[in-house]
Amino acid sequence: MLGNIFPLDSSKPFTAQEKTGHNRYHPEIPPVETVRPGDSFRVDSREWFDGAIKNDDSADDILNAPMKKVHGLSGPFRIEGAQPGDLLIADILDVGPIPQEQGTLAGQGWGYTGIFARSNGGSFLVDQFPDAYKAVWDFQGPWATSRHIPGVRFEGLTHPGIMATAPSPEMLAKWNKREGDLIATNPDRVPPLALPPEPEEAVLGNLPQSEWARVGAEAARTAPPRENGGNQDIKNLTKGTRAFYPVFVDGANFSIGDLHFSQGDGEITFCGGIEMGGFMDIHVDLIKGGMETYGVAENAIFMPGRQDPQFSEWISFSGTSVTLDGEQRYLDSHLSYQRAILHAIEYLSKFGYSKEQAYLLLGAAPIEGRLSSVVDIPNACSTVYIPTAIFDFDVRPSKSGPHQIDPGIGAPKAKDPVYG
Secondary structure, X not given: OOOEEEOOOOXXXXXXXXXXXXXXXXXXXXXXXXXXXXXXXXXXXXXXXXXXXXXXXXXXXXXXXXXXXXXXXXXXXXXOOOOOOOEEEEEEEEEEEOOHHHOOOOOOOEEEEEEOOHHHOOOOOOOOOOOOXXXXXXXXXXXXXOXXXXXXXXXXXXXXXXXXXXXXXXXXXXXXXXXXXXXXXXXXXXXXXXXXXXXXXXXXXOOOHHXXXXXXXXXXXXXXXXXXXXXXXXXXXXXXXXXXXEOOOOOOOEEEEEEEOOOOOOOOOEEEEEEOOEEEEEEEEEEOOHHHHOOOOOOOEEEOOXXXXXXXOEEEEEEEOEOXXXXXXOOOHHHHHHXXXXXXXXXXXXXXXXXXXXXHHHHHOOOEEEEEEOOOXXXXXXXXXXXXHHEOOOOOOOOOOOOOOOOOOOOOEOOOOOOO
């Protein structure tokens, strides 16, 4: 092990650290360190809002979350000898929260899940849940519990939301063109159809400050996943995972960030995993010419680790591509997954949870989402599987009716909701 090549001081903001990371993608952002194929090293990572979200019983911080600042990525790290057309091998040797004694930020013994307000990007179910809510989770070893969602306890699927290589100038131009064309179809939409380059609050690593305005006006936001990997939010990228990333620039310029203690498939509340600061131990290597050899022209491939919590019983809900108003859509798998989640929320509300508590739980717990049928016209069918073992009570249907829990203090809602 090379040791920690990107240490972070929990008492300082992301921009005041010894080494400066970045929150945009651009080929001109210089690497902060160089490693060799075969090296293993540790990297610290800040929570994606850099301490803006607090361990309290208010959701005002979610409502006012500084979206232009995200994500604070650690890196980029140059891989010696990497060239365009190679595949970068990234092995996750370990990943976890920052030790609790180091401070009070998310990751030091706790994390959070948030439903985002429509004005701040919304969520997967923004029409049904347009306002901001929050749940704080406490960590005890591998388990998470929340005072805002009582009656559940589960082992987390700890993982990075983001691992990415840098785009080439041509790749960056392609991103900006296609996303700009999409925005132009409905430029005033709330939430927006995509996020254009935004120089305000851009952090561009060791790039000279005189270049930040120009590069910030071109650099891509980190919110969506793209050909370079990026914000894929795949809950199964856990300890033991081996991922393969396309290389588009000399050195690959690899970055990581947006760690989650746990997450359900889809990260459905947008701030849907349990967000935290933490560390990752990584091993890197190269497959020279691997993009052509294995037909990986774009997008990462991965082999998930085997560190998942083991569940043997599930309660599952299905949805089809029919809107809440009864309109038939043709094989709309996005809609069918929304309907499956809504069915699960309605079911859990019968046990005493508010619908917001149920929604937050499904974003944070290790639920399984599946495309179960995409050929039986006109209805796509999606399903969501909830492990029954995460509940302190019997969540199965029975003749005696649903057990009624005490919902506790509930999930905090922003004091000044944007809608409703």
